[in-house]
Amino acid sequence: MMQPVLFPTFHDAYLAVLEQVSTRPQFTKPRGNTARECLNISFALADPRRRTPNTPARKTNIIFNYAEALWYLAGRSDAEMIGYYAPRLRALAADGKQLTGTAYGPRLFHPQGDSQFDHAMRLLTKDPGSKRAAMVIMRPDEFADPANPDVACTVGLQFLIRGGQLHTVCFMRGNDAMIGLLCDVFSFTLIAEFAAIQLGVPLGTYTHHVASMHLNEPDLPRVRAILAHPSRPPAAAPAMPADTTWQTLDQVLEWEEELRTNRRRLHPGEAARLPLDPYWQQVLLLLETYRQITHQPHRPVDADVMAALTPHHHDLISCRWPDRISEADR
Incomplete structure (x- = not known):
């Protein structure tokens, strides 16, 4: 077999x-x-x-x-x-x-x-x-x-x-x-x-x-x-934090709803102060990126948010939404 x-x-x-x-x-x-x-x-x-x-x-x-x-x-x-x-x-x-x-x-x-x-x-x-x-x-x-x-x-x-x-x-x-x-x-x-x-x-x-x-x-x-044009495999992905629990996911999902409904924005500085591992802070910054793409049409994603994304995530966002990325952030 x-x-x-x-x-x-x-x-x-x-x-x-x-x-x-x-x-x-x-x-x-x-x-x-x-x-x-x-x-x-x-x-x-x-x-x-x-x-x-x-x-x-x-x-x-x-x-x-x-x-x-x-x-x-x-x-x-x-x-x-x-x-x-x-x-x-x-x-x-x-x-x-x-x-x-x-x-x-x-x-x-x-x-x-x-x-x-x-x-x-x-x-x-x-x-x-x-x-x-x-x-x-x-x-x-x-x-x-x-x-x-x-x-x-x-x-x-x-x-x-x-x-x-x-x-x-x-x-x-x-x-x-x-x-x-x-x-x-x-x-x-x-x-x-x-x-x-x-x-x-x-x-x-x-x-x-x-x-x-x-x-x-x-x-x-x-x-x-x-x-x-297959490109090369991306670099090794970060591991999910070993202390991730259902309570961790609850915190992430609470922020997801706030961002999805446009009730709040998430500045990179605020994300860094959240009681979450940088792994999950990065996920929330991606959701903030989409909040701006969806709720702030015709404007580029804020430079500070793009700068806070990992290089891999930055490249994926730039490729998917090139018209929403400023020339300086490409």
Whole structure:
């Protein structure tokens, strides 16, 4: 039996998947759609923290990536929060307010402490060698309605402690290689890192299994541009602070709401004084950047905020929103 290919970073895995699906698809026009598809694609990441590809042609939205992971961890399903960062997702809410399949948070996490995630953490704390720490996301009734526009793409996640490290496995029924793959790997590896901290063990590998990896034909020009100018993998990502708890996330989420609703702004000096590790201060500065982009149209992002971002985050913001960055900050 063959194990998934182990890549050093997601940058390397992402390019490999795009190359395979775009140039060597097993099927074209599956279900009548203009798409290319490969079945049973799997890969593993040696360092799940290196979760963001460095591909200028892709213009990664690092702010949405963090926001989506926080939305999951908060156990939320509302279109209000996630729709602020990705307006296109509002259309998936049948009632205009709540998402169903896309909202993995309520299925994994629960504010009262009796979620699948909590059960998995308790199980592995008592029995580190267990194979039962599997969390189910897709529900059996989701595919009963053919007209349902919002069916979960992820079947489930599993945590395994082996060799003293926490290894994470993701099982997906389908994945858009251009868009969804990047977002899913970011969120699930961040959740895995948070889980490792709660268990007090080092972060191990992350493995991604997809039954149907596909690319829509209209995305092929962008894919070819990415492959033509792949750049180099980003530098090693900082580790999530070892003292990160649910209380830490609560503080981050409180600030997220204040910034999203434009009730406050966050000056870098104020961020530095918050009782949060610089790792989380940086996440909040990214959310402040998006507050300015959204609520202060036609103005460049403040120079002091851009200067406070890490070089990697600075480059991602400059690439994604070049018209909102002053010449001096580029």
